[in-house]
Amino acid sequence: MNNKYLFEQIDINEPLKLDCGDHLKNYSIAFKTFGKLNKKKNNAILICHALTGDQFCTGKNSVTKKPGWWNILVGPGKVIDTNIFYVICSNVLGGCMGTTGPSSINSKTKKPFGLGFPVITIGDMVSVQFKLIEKLGIEKLFSVIGGSMGGMQALEWASKYGHKINSVIPIATSYRHSAQNIAFHEIGRQAIMADPFWKKGNYYNSKQFPTRGLAVARMIAHITYLSESALQRKFGRNLQNSKFFSFGFDTDFQIESYLKHQGISFVERFDANSYLYITKAMDYFDLSTKTTGLRLSLPENNLKYCFFSFSSDWLFPTSETKTIIQSLKANNANVSFVEIQTDKGHDSFLLDEPKFHFVFRKFVRGQIKESRL
Amino acid sequence: MTKILRNDLIKISNLIQKNEKVLDVGCGDGNLIYYLSKNKNVNCRGIEITLKGVGLCLEKGLSVVQGDANFDLEDYPDNSFSTVILSQTIQAMIYPDRVIENLIRIGRRAIISFPNFGFWKVRRDFLFSGKMPKNKILPFEWYNTPNIHLCSYKDFLDFCVKKKIIVDKFFCLDEYGNDIKKNIFTNLFTFQVIFCVSK
Structure with a gap:
């Protein structure tokens, strides 16, 4: 990057x-x-x-x-x-x-x-x-x-x-x-800023970047880019790997796996601070x-x-x-x-x-x- | 003429002066407003309900919004056009009275054309077959027709009197688009009619 x-x-x-x-x-x-x-x-x-x-x-x-x-x-x-x-x-x-x-x-x-x-x-x-x-x-x-x-x-x-x-x-x-748009952005920003590796934006010389926070921000935002019916059509309640629930917090559903993938692939190409700045610019737009x-x-x-x-x-x-x-x-x-x-x-x-x-x-x-x- | 216009559209285009500002409600493929903008320097806008129609208009370089005349006329300010055209569409409106009031609010005048349900062949067909009449501009079956508010030109005149709408002029056309002389048989021989009305 x-x-x-x-x-x-x-x-x-x-x-x-x-x-x-x-x-x-x-x-x-x-x-x-x-x-x-x-x-x-x-x-x-x-x-x-x-x-x-x-x-x-x-x-x-x-x-x-x-x-x-x-x-x-x-x-x-x-x-x-x-x-x-x-x-x-x-x-x-x-x-x-x-x-x-x-x-x-x-x-x-x-x-x-x-x-x-x-x-x-x-x-x-x-x-x-x-x-x-x-x-x-x-x-x-x-x-x-x-x-x-x-x-x-x-x-x-x-x-x-x-x-x-x-x-x-x-x-x-x-x-x-709109208020709803700002709300979703704010959740994303909070996710980034809650990541211990964010360090008030001063992470560029660290080994660890606030990737988890950024991934969560992306996952939330990604849902807003789709629609309920498209999600249902694409994923429904389909299970990822087995025919049975894991009864744990691993990935059971395809939608979970999809969102995780969206989050992970995003952090490879995007900077967390840029995400903060650009979302804020959108919120200010009027x-x-x-x-x-x-x-x-x-x-x-x-x-x-x-x-x-x-x-x-x-x-x-x-x-x-x-x-x-x-x-x-x-x-x-x-x-x-x-x-x-x-x-x-x-x-x-x-x-x-x-x-x-x-x-x-x-x-x-x-x-x-x-x-x- | 760059494109052949439908008969009633030729008549309507003749009613438009140079440099007018025109809104065509239900402009379809945009042939009328394209003709007006190229030949009479008319500043044109259109509303069209179908995506295909809007696409064809955009391809001609026209400014057209996808919309429904039943609901989307409210946004236009008073007197924002010199003429508003509604051709062969009033009979398909849910609230024709409200639409007409909007047309003459938005435009200084409205040109409204529609098939005359008092036409003798319509009456004949219904009289002898006892079934809903069909013809080249009313081709649908009763159950799938968009034409839910048909009227004769006399009905329309009554409506204008009742609503205190001024009828500036009107033209009665036969099946081939030729003018019909007005006499006591006009309603019988008019296939379609074009009204110019204002408030």
Whole structure:
């Protein structure tokens, strides 16, 4: 983890002002690009990753050696066609895949930041992405796309830089974290902080990392990404190894084994402090204003919105998306929306959902025609 | 014309002025609003209930939300469109009266087209067979039809009087989409009708 040479990075040697009032003196952005930027520089798409995602949205992940997390949608001939588009995906600020985060070395102390890392927001993540786009010499993005926390970043883009993008595709997301969402995150953070190896975030030079706490956090979160019916369909009450109960606390049920596996495989690739910082950034996210509805770009920018939600997603339910749609409709924005019927829960945006891919492809095609790419 | 429009849609498109702002409720494949946006510089939005329909609209670059006209019109602010179109859909609404009130609230005017249940062939079929009438725009069986609130154009006129809705104009079309002269037999010979109403 955090091996600098594993990642393509650019170093920004100027301060980054953060929403918390603090600033970072300098920072690195790790990113991947796929496809080629055309001469007009109008075919660039920014893909924003979710809480535990990374810049390897397609191709092979150089850390896990597994296929990218959105391989199903991004690549040659796919919905986000890298034969047509120049796809950019960067690790978020606070992450642990090469972009500056709590596991990075603080240039002042020459030690990892740990909890010395300033608290960040979705807005700060987007400021960093904006810098990257600027560095890549792109004036206007064809689209900003993201699911879950990636959708929050996409909405933040639409809020701050609506004039810099043609379209935005927020998927399975919301304009703010609900009390229930914050509650689940807080349980995850408490699990990490209760791990004796966490040591107030100062564990980078220890032999032991707070892996158990992080694994529990992942297990809790993972349940929120699925749905009751999908869990029932996949696992039911099936037993893992034998036909009989063990009458002990070993793994009896397949669902227990599955969650443990999710926890264990996660800690190999993720930093516990990053988990604290990024979940907090999501909790702080809120586009609502006291007076004028949501803080989003309106039609004067000619920005097109295309929202997707999933019927069985109880983490970011359709009602949340509908609130955004209402606000945009009331302001005459160019907004499109579909709710995909599925029982696969929040994670549907990462899975093979033919109806989702069908509509997604149609929207992208429509925009290709409009932009004459 | 880039795409052939259904007869009643051609008629409706002729009623729309350049640079209008239009909401098409139940826009289907989006052919009408696509035509209007390309040929009359109309700023268009659509609502469509089917995923396939929304997909076809998005492919044309249109802004369309998946929604149900029975429930999703409430979100739109008053007078946010110059015209709201509801073509061949009012008869499938659960609460046609509420939907129509919403249409003329959202738009300065509403264009509503529907099959005329007073058409002579409908009456003939029911009279001689004693069974629920079917035709090319009402092709369903009684048990699976989405068309649950059928009316004749006279019923609609009565409704407008009762609800104090202003009928700006209306067009009666025969089976081939041609205009019918209005006389005492109009209800008999009208296959479908297009109303322009406002509050």
